[in-house]
Amino acid sequence: MRSNDTAVADTRRWLELAVVGLNLCPFAKAVMVKQQVHIVATPVEDGQSILDDFAHELDALVQMDADVRDTTLLVIPHGMDDFLAFHDLTARAERLVRKRGLQGTIQVASFHPRFVFADADEDDIGNYTNRAPHPTLHLLREASIERAVAAFPDPAAIYEANMERLRQLGRAGWEALGVGASE
Secondary structure, eight states, X not given: OOOHHHHHHHHHHHIIIIIITTTSSTTHHHHHHTTOEEEEEOSOOSHHHHHHHHHHHHHHHHHSOTTTOSEEEEEOOSSOOSHHHHHHHHHHHHHHHHHTTOTTXXXXXXXXXXXXXXXXXXXXXXXXXXXXXXXXEEEEEHHHHHHHHHHSOOHHHHHHHHHHXXXXXXXXXXXXXXXSOOO
16 A cells, blocks of 8 residues: 555656646646645545545635645545546535635645546546546635636636647656656
8 A cells, every 4th residue: 555655745746747847737836836735645545534634624725824825735545546436525525615615715626547538538648637646636725716817818728738738748758757656
């Protein structure tokens, strides 16, 4: 069984080499450089315990100033290998945000090593825009998203550029990045 430290290191490497390195998210570099990204791995593997850890990270993010912690990635190295089970967990995490009255303040994004867009084949390189080395729930501040979108007003162009960049890179290029899970 992989350690939580390894899962965090895998996720940091993925952020640095793929997300920032390939510019998959043009907003990620600034918070990475300012060290405002908190990455933590949960040791638990059942859905309810993961949601408890998610709630803890949600509270911690909201209580902290954005200049200290702008975003949190909760890495789930155990128990969420099934993409559909993880998709259900993501929906439950989003409901928790709404129940806490934080809709419009915090947004949840999700990444999974087996992510597949609804209209794509499983091996389509475009899926890799949403693939991380481990299942991950990403807590983002809405205010930060709004500032980023104001600086880059056409989010659809990001998606299109990412698809083209990944097509040019190809599966072999992606694998050469070494951004998968450590064994």
